[in-house]
Amino acid sequence: MKESLMEIVCCPMDKHDLELDADERDDGEIISGTLTCTDCGESYPIEDGIPNLLPPDMRDDA
Amino acid sequence: MKESLMEIVCCPMDKHDLELDADERDDGEIISGTLTCTDCGESYPIEDGIPNLLPPDMRDDA
């Protein structure tokens, strides 16, 4: 994902801002890392450059 | 014209309410008469059942 996405993205649950913690970057893209809600503290993974902002229960159920 | 038109029609110049003075009616229709602005006093003719709500100068120029 591009860092510019941070301007419009928010926590899917409570709509508060997210904080970016990038593990791996490539040419301006964030390849992996974590987005953490500044309010509820829930965190969302970025994998292969794609943030997964499903509510936690929809992300984890198998 | 139907009397129900009075609910939405207004003076084209100052948008104030109009007052209906019917000369001839037929089966619920007003065939001829006058619509007079309750504010500026300008009056507009109804002829053959059709109100002429052109601004006075556009109605009268030849």
Add this chain to the structure above:
Amino acid sequence: MSVREEFDAWAAEGREQGMEDRHWHTARPILARMPVEDGDTVLDLGTGSGYALRALRERGIGAAYGLDGSPEMARKADGYSEDDAVGFLVGDFDHLPFADGSIDHAFSMEAFYYANDPHHTLEEIRRVLKPGGTFYCAVNYYEENVASHGWQANIEIEMTRWDRSEYRDAFRDAGLHVAEQDNVPDREIEIPPASEFPHEEFDSREAMVERYRTWGTLLTVGVAP
């Protein structure tokens, strides 16, 4: 020549019927898109023969008003309609005789660009629409439709020739949201084989195809906030 004199003359010549026949090709699919409900009050600006209101009434709207700057045109339209819920008025686009927020939806086909002050006309339309009310503005005379450019030479009234983006900008300047813009093709007009050209005002078959099938009628839909 005033709008009144010009179009009184058109009405006297019976030209409203030819316009209805030709404009119906694209007016029909455009009217079909309008989100009208039972009981709505709909306004047709520059109504001509009044066909658009007769068509909308078949879908069950409550009241339909056709405004036209030509008394003779309004009389013709009145003569074509037997429907108690359809009424006609003589009036001018720049001085709409309707109360603020009194209209659910407005339509106009091949008439808007005759407005003396089209920006002010859009403000008037915004004023008379209820919140959420739409203005379906359909024109064949516009910048991208090059085949229409010659029309001005045949009429003394000054016509506004905006392009697609000028329509969007003008709607927004008047406080209308732009919900849609589309070129609606005329799929019904018969286009003769290439060997029959020149035909009407078209030098080539391609020019006629471009006029009707590619450009067609420019529709801009505004929504009152």
Add this chain to the structure above:
Amino acid sequence: MSVREEFDAWAAEGREQGMEDRHWHTARPILARMPVEDGDTVLDLGTGSGYALRALRERGIGAAYGLDGSPEMARKADGYSEDDAVGFLVGDFDHLPFADGSIDHAFSMEAFYYANDPHHTLEEIRRVLKPGGTFYCAVNYYEENVASHGWQANIEIEMTRWDRSEYRDAFRDAGLHVAEQDNVPDREIEIPPASEFPHEEFDSREAMVERYRTWGTLLTVGVAP
């Protein structure tokens, strides 16, 4: 079966390409109507292969985001786009991960009716749109399109089957103005001669004509006040 599992499986089978090919017939004329401007931010809900955003980018929008509930689908879409201004996210229609008023226009093709709570999805869409922003909602699965009724039997996710007026009502209930509703015909699909029927799921040529040319795709356009 969850949306994620179902559509991860579709992505694994490569079904996003067949959907793109078929849906493009009506998505193309629908996307053409959207009043997007240079610099706008556009959202595609249930993006599949992401073709809608690639097409809109050719018209010059600023940023394009495709949301999909299936991580595998989002990965596929990401693989099809080389464009820096196009991004994909995994997320759910009922829990949009976008700030209030952050989106200029939204589009969705053949996806909306999978929402777990479609009324809430519409509220979410209204929330994320700027004032005057549009939601172009296109579906082939709806009440009037009887040929689509059987689709529920082939999928475990519960699908919402509204009719035209239920779409209008639901948009309004969520606070969106309804600017347009239209049945957009699929004029591109090939319909074989009557002698070749039964063909696919159609018993007769008439049934296939009705499905594609008469009903086609139901488009409802909402506008945020």
